[in-house]
Amino acid sequence: MSQALANDPKREDIVRLVDVSKIYRQGKIEVRAVDNLSLEIDTGDFCALCGPSGSGKTTVLNMIGGLDIPTHGQVFLERRDLASLSRGEVAAIRRDRIGFVFQAYNLIPVMTAYENAEFVLKLQGVSAVECHTRVMTILKEVGLVGLEHRRPDEMSGGQQQRVAIARAIVTRPAIVLADEPTANVDSATADSLLDLMQKLNRQDGITFLFSTHDKRVMDRARRIVRMRDGRIESDEVQG
Amino acid sequence: MQMWNIAWRNVWRRRRRTLITGFSIGFGVLLAAIFTGMAIYMYGNMINASAATGFGHVTFEPIGYSKAPALDKRLSRVDTLREQIVHENGVDAAMERIMGQAMFATASKTVGGMFLAINPQHESAEYNLLIRSLVEGKVFSDKNAGGVVIGKRLAEKLNLRIGKKLVYTTTDVNGEIVSEIARVSGLFVTGVDEIDGGMALFPLRQIQHVLGYHADEATLIAVMLRQQRHAESSRDVFRQKYHDPSIEILSWQQTQPDLAGMITIDAASNYVMQFLIALLIAAGILNTMLMSVLERTREFGVMLAIGLSPKRLFWLVMAESYWMALIGLVIGIVITSPFYWYFDVYGLDFSSLLGDESYTVSNVLIDPVIRMKLHVIHVIAILSAVFGLALLSGIYPAWRAGRVPPVESLRTI
Ligand SMILES: Nc1ncnc2c1ncn2[C@@H]1O[C@H](COP(=O)(O)OP(=O)(O)O)[C@@H](O)[C@H]1O
Ligand SMILES: [Mg+2]
Numbered sequence: 001m002s003q004a005l006a007n008d009p010k011r012e013d014i015v016r017l018v019d020v021s022k023i024y025r026q027g028k029i030e031v032r033a034v035d036n037l038s039l040e041i042d043t044g045d046f047c048a049l050c051g052p053s054g055s056g057k058t059t060v061l062n063m064i065g066g067l068d069i070p071t072h073g074q075v076f077l078e079r080r081d082l083a084s085l086s087r088g089e090v091a092a093i094r095r096d097r098i099g100f101v102f103q104a105y106n107l108i109p110v111m112t113a114y115e116n117a118e119f120v121l122k123l124q125g126v127s128a129v130e131c132h133t134r135v136m137t138i139l140k141e142v143g144l145v146g147l148e149h150r151r152p153d154e155m156s157g158g159q160q161q162r163v164a165i166a167r168a169i170v171t172r173p174a175i176v177l178a179d180e181p182t183a184n185v186d187s188a189t190a191d192s193l194l195d196l197m198q199k200l201n202r203q204d205g206i207t208f209l210f211s212t213h214d215k216r217v218m219d220r221a222r223r224i225v226r227m228r229d230g231r232i233e234s235d236e237v238q239g
Numbered sequence: 240m241q242m243w244n245i246a247w248r249n250v251w252r253r254r255r256r257t258l259i260t261g262f263s264i265g266f267g268v269l270l271a272a273i274f275t276g277m278a279i280y281m282y283g284n285m286i287n288a289s290a291a292t293g294f295g296h297v298t299f300e301p302i303g304y305s306k307a308p309a310l311d312k313r314l315s316r317v318d319t320l321r322e323q324i325v326h327e328n329g330v331d332a333a334m335e336r337i338m339g340q341a342m343f344a345t346a347s348k349t350v351g352g353m354f355l356a357i358n359p360q361h362e363s364a365e366y367n368l369l370i371r372s373l374v375e376g377k378v379f380s381d382k383n384a385g386g387v388v389i390g391k392r393l394a395e396k397l398n399l400r401i402g403k404k405l406v407y408t409t410t411d412v413n414g415e416i417v418s419e420i421a422r423v424s425g426l427f428v429t430g431v432d433e434i435d436g437g438m439a440l441f442p443l444r445q446i447q448h449v450l451g452y453h454a455d456e457a458t459l460i461a462v463m464l465r466q467q468r469h470a471e472s473s474r475d476v477f478r479q480k481y482h483d484p485s486i487e488i489l490s491w492q493q494t495q496p497d498l499a500g501m502i503t504i505d506a507a508s509n510y511v512m513q514f515l516i517a518l519l520i521a522a523g524i525l526n527t528m529l530m531s532v533l534e535r536t537r538e539f540g541v542m543l544a545i546g547l548s549p550k551r552l553f554w555l556v557m558a559e560s561y562w563m564a565l566i567g568l569v570i571g572i573v574i575t576s577p578f579y580w581y582f583d584v585y586g587l588d589f590s591s592l593l594g595d596e597s598y599t600v601s602n603v604l605i606d607p608v609i610r611m612k613l614h615v616i617h618v619i620a621i622l623s624a625v626f627g628l629a630l631l632s633g634i635y636p637a638w639r640a641g642r643v644p645p646v647e648s649l650r651t652i
Contacts, residue, residue: 058649067544068646088548095546102649106541110248120546122241167545179649 014175014207015041015064020073022059022230033059034070035230041175041209046201048221049211056230057211061177064209065098066090078174095123099168101178101210106164107152113159114139114148117166124171134170142166142196158189165196169206178210182217194220242551246558250566253531257566260527262574264567264629267520269575271513271621276579276611278509282502283612286467286491291368292434293338293355294494295461296470297477299324302487304459305494310339310450311412314486317457321361324462327480329473331465334361335457337446341409343389343439345397352393352437354407356446356457358382366463369427369440376401376425382443386424392436399423407439412451419449467491468614517624521632528560528636539640540649549641556640560633564626571625582611 022034034056041047049057062068063075066082075082078097082090094100107116114135121131139145142162152160161181168176178197182190194217200206210221218224219238226233250257290296298305299320301312314320317335324333337356342349357367359381364371369388370378379386387405399405401423408418421441428435447454464473470490477488492499532539539552547555586608613621 062646062649065544067649088550091543091546091548094544095548098546100541100544102541102544105537108245108538108542110245110252119241123546123551 012043013040014043014045014078015039015209016076016079017060017064018074018076020060020063020070020075022056022063022068023071032230034063036073037230037232038073039225039232039235041207043174043207044201044205045207045209045223046198046221047207047209047223047225048218049209049225049227050213050218051211051227051233052213055227057213057227058179059230060227061179061209061211064175065094065100065177067094095120096171097174099165099171099173099176099206101161101164101168101176101181103180104157104160104184106167107160109152112149112151113144113155113163113166116152116163117170120167120171135166138166138170141200156189157185158193161185161189161193162196165193165200169200169204172204173206175207175209178208180211180213182212182214187216190214190217242555242558243562246555247562249531249555250559250562256527256531257563260524260563261566261570263520263523264564264625265570265572265574267516267628268568268571268621268625269578270516271625272571272575272579272613272618273582273611274509274513275617275621276582276613277609278506279614279617280610280612282506283467285498285502286470286495288368289495289498290461290463290467290491291366291371293336293461294459294489294491295334295366296464296467296491297462297474298459298489298491298494299462299477299481300459300487300489302485304487305489308338310410310458311414313337313412313452313456313458314460315453315456317460318455320481321460324460324477327473327477329464329466329469330462332361332363332366332463334358334366334461334463335443335459336461337443337450337452337458339409339450339458341407341439343393343397343437344406344408345399345403347398348396350393350396350437352439354409354439354441354446356441356443358443359384366461368429369434369438372427372429373425374428376423378425378440379442384442385421385445386442387421388425388427388440389423390435390438391426391428392432393438394423394426396436401426405439409449411449417449419445421445517628520625521628524560524563524629525632525635528556528563528633529639531559532556532636532640535640537649540646544649553637553641556637557630557633560630560637563633564629567629568622568626571622579611579613582609586610 017037017039020034020037021032024031024033037060049060051057059068063070064077069083077093085093108119111119117135117138118131121134139148142165144159144162144166147155147159155163182193185193197208198220201208212218221238223237225235299314301314304312321333321335324330335358339354340351341354342351355369359379362370373388374391376388378388389399389405394400397405403423404420405423406418406420408416411417443457447456464470471492474488474490481488542552543549588608
């Protein structure tokens, strides 16, 4: 059945989780971080994964990004079963098709804002000239013009998250996975980061899947998937 | 590419730790240079001193002489041969010598010992320990002169002074016992008891005459090379060129097997010592790199998450070890150079500590001034060994970095 779902040509989904479970073993205790969960994310969506701490949000995002491997079930990204790929292939997918934003400490400390944003482009082998135009365009878009040469420790938390977002989208990925991107900043900064993500979603059609447990943040999403104990509690699309 | 740049900056994130590790690598270079340099200088000294008492770095001698030395064994046409050898590549001097055993006697006493007959025009203080060690009187000026130079200890035993007569007895070419008289013209003190108490230096012609040799016959030709370390390769070259079945060409390792053995053993213990130092340094680098990797698991997790492949992460950390090693080598060169310069120019003089006592190993006098000698090849060997070691000890930490499962490292907030 999962194969049939994956091959259904009508659906424009970018991410598909089919009966996915993740069980962590700590000695004799089993923790079901994700429990038989199925989920699809459509291209161009702006989707929030909500739920209290420990509900399995991070685990879901990590499995979508190939950072974690499900105990049962399948994860498809752009219709490719991640389990069928090698470590190197998954790394290449992360490099080319996924943008990651974490809660904090996203940036490589020894590199400037510019170099951080440029890093993945360089990994992709993009030419220096093109790197420059693309990075400058993105830095402008995220409002960091003038801060190109700052190192992470010379920037505020909000500025750092902007660099992280810039780095996530500069490669024009299929999807940006953001794990509690606003958890470490004040609410005004959180608002402006959400404004930015929303703008990138609307203007450039980038799919966003972000996790949060902040009510104000989840209200900005088009679709809200609520989780509890590793399961989906509710899944609604807002007007 | 960019990785080298990131690696370089990463190395300097913990400035103090990097400098400490760099200095420990540099210290390794210093120790290796000192141990190797002193040993090479000392061996060189001993080899040269030993070569200067008889056989040279390379010896041309009658076949079977080294196994059973005897005065009836001799080379002929030594003048032509010597003339030819002196012009060979890498040869500094070639000296025809006659060596043998003799009894030395005066009216009061008889002492057994060795004699060495030389052509003073071909010899020099540099290549003849006995000439170099002259303390009283003078050495005869040419091979046709008369006179004898003996060890001071021998003179004391025989109650001899300069100008007095010495009777020496040996066997000639026919095995007959022959005796002759020579007047003592000089005394030497080498510091080696066996030499000072039982050796005599004669002009060549006088001994040829006594033994019944022709004017162009001698026991051997001692060849001194510009670089003693090329003794074996030069010997092989000579063997190719001078294939006379009556002549045997040997290197000092063959004519002085005791010394060669001693050097081999000493060098081996030196290597063991250096290996232990190397292990300590490697453990230090490994520890530093591993620490720096383990404290950055989160950072590596992020790098893996945004698409760096584990393979590239491995090479990033290897590049850090590379820079670390390079910093260590630069520090090593900077701290070793003044040491080397000092040891080369002034040396470390132990003569005041040793007093008048001289120090010998395998009957070879040791210079009380300790110096260092390193050839380019040793410098290259030391630097590349230390460099290779530093890189080698970076492999495990680099492998660990690539192994960090991204999830574990990202979970930590
Ligand atoms: N490496 C792990 N080992 C054991 N349990 C884990 C591990 N990672 C996560 N968990 C557990 O899985 C559950 C879900 O965690 P997580 O996905 O981080 O939730 P959330 O991101 O919603 O806070 C939690 O109960 C957590 O303790
Ligand atoms: Mg979480």
